[in-house]
Amino acid sequence: MPKLNENYLNLKASYLFSEIAHRTAAYKEANPEKGAQIIRLGIGDVTLPLGKVVIDALHEGVDAMATSETFKGYGPEQGYEATRNAIADYYKRNGVEVDPGDIFVSDGAKSDTGNITDLFGHDNVVLVPDPVYPVYVDTNIMAGNQVTYMAGNAENGFLPMPDKSQHADVIYLCSPNNPTGACYNKEQLKEWVDYALANEAVILFDSAYEAFITDPELPRSIFAVEGAKKCAIEFCSLSKTAGFTGTRCGYTVVPKELVFTASNGEEMSLNAMWNRRQCTKFNGTSYIVQKGAEVVFSDEGIKECQENINYYKRNAKVIADTMTKLGIRFFGGINSPYIWFECPNGMESWECFDYLLQNIQVVGTPGAGFGENGKNYFRLTSFGNYEKTVEAMERFEKLFK
Ligand code: PLP
Incomplete structure (x- = not known):
């Protein structure tokens, strides 16, 4: 048995x-x-x-599969260069520099926010807001991890802030939040980044709803905050940005600056670890879907x-x-x-x-x-x-x- x-x-x-x-x-x-x-x-x-621009691009992707000259087999596990460049360019337009080499294209943010536990051990203090998107909690429980809840309530506007008297190793944040719709401002995210840096913690930042932010003062990426590349991974999705819930595409940014020391003294890069994880367990997002995804980030x-x-x-x-x-x-x-x-x-x-x-x-x-x-x-x-x-x-x- x-x-x-x-x-x-x-x-x-x-x-x-x-x-x-x-x-x-x-x-x-x-x-x-x-x-x-x-x-x-x-x-x-x-x-x-889906919009016409995306549908046309998806059709192009399908047509490419029809002739041996343009047919695509397995693609890069990290995503095609064109998709990663288009995402980096989207970040740039929102005022944030992201290295395309730090971007991993996937089949959606649910998989990535769920699979990220592969990179971490089991004795971490894992902070999760309550209320929360249930995937963060359940995937940690599946991995045998303990979860510490941070209360979201009317007093803090459902935006829990760091408790400096408490240590954390892994911190989940979701902004704009599901289910509360609450959205951290830049000062609040800066507090989280400072806290994470002081604790040598990593923030797992879910920005699946960033496209709904219209207030120019509110950050659409944690990387809009100085120092975040040293302490944060960002998950994003085309599901709500572009209606891809059934088409499936997301991306995760794991900055190369995220390096921690293993118990044997070796330096471990989370970017290298995630790359290894994806190459081992994931065979890339379909070419057709990535054709559609790429044009999501064009002007049209x-x-x-x-x-x-x-x-x-x-x-x-x-x-x-x-x-x-x-x-x-x-x-x-x-x-x-x-x-x-x-x-x-x-x-x-x-x-x-x-x-x-x-x-x-x-x-x-x-x-x-x-x-x-x-x-x-x-x-x-x-x-x-x-x-x-x-x-x-x-x-x-x-x-x-
Ligand atoms: N993250 C949050 C906060 C969500 O609410 C959702 C979907 O509801 C996801 C991630 C999942 O996104 P995807 O469709 O890209 O897997």
Whole structure:
């Protein structure tokens, strides 16, 4: 009998989305007429199709596969040079210098944020915000690591800051945040960078939602902060930037400056380790997808993606404006596709879920699914249809007025 990775026994059952589906289906069955009126504002997936520039590039990629002169087999594990250069150029336009050699193209940020635990040992102090994108927690549990939570709450604006009296080795940060929509400013990120440098820690910075930042004062990359290349890895994704949730492409920046001393005194480069990890376990992102990804970062591609983002941001504004009007405390919604609001009337998040479903047939995501500190909060997303979002918020306003 094989010995199993019994760390899996320590995982909490992930019932959030299945429970939402179950409760929604049960309601529909019991109330077919009202069930037909359900509006879903819970999804974290995009709904608008890919833009024409991307589609044309994907077609080009497919056509290249059709003749022996242009056919591509295995590509570089790190990504094609053209894709890495396009990403470096995108950083440059946002005021950040990144060496294309530090960029690793992948099939998305979920894989990379999950696989990064391969680079670290098991006795680290791993700091994870609560509430949080559950992948950081579960992948550490699978690896047998302990996780220390940092509380996000209304007092700190769901942006936990370093506790200088506590040591950390590995720190997960996500900004703009899923699920809270909260976004660190440059001073706050500087504090994290200084803390990480003082602790010889590494920050794992997830910027999957950076394209939703419109406030020019807010950093879209941790590398906008001085010193970050000595202490941070950045994960990003084309999922929300360009609608690639089903097409799959992301990238991770592991600066060559990230060098730590092993217990035998040898210097270990995280860039070299990640390269080795990827070359061993990953065979590269498909050529076709990378053709599409490359043009996302062209002038035309950026413009086209921005149109979709603006559509979602208009939805976010409708939701945020409704919360403001009703005096409901909320976070996010401006530089983020997520609106994280405090459940009205002292409700807990699952209670709020049922209340919204039964009274106005609006489905959202209970905050409890993202951690202990989410239990009185509720997440709505802006990835839906505009007219439906408006209607959902009209119903919401009537309910809570
Ligand atoms: N990081 C965060 C914070 C997310 O919310 C998500 C998706 O919801 C991801 C990463 C996953 O991105 P990808 O689709 O690139 O795997």
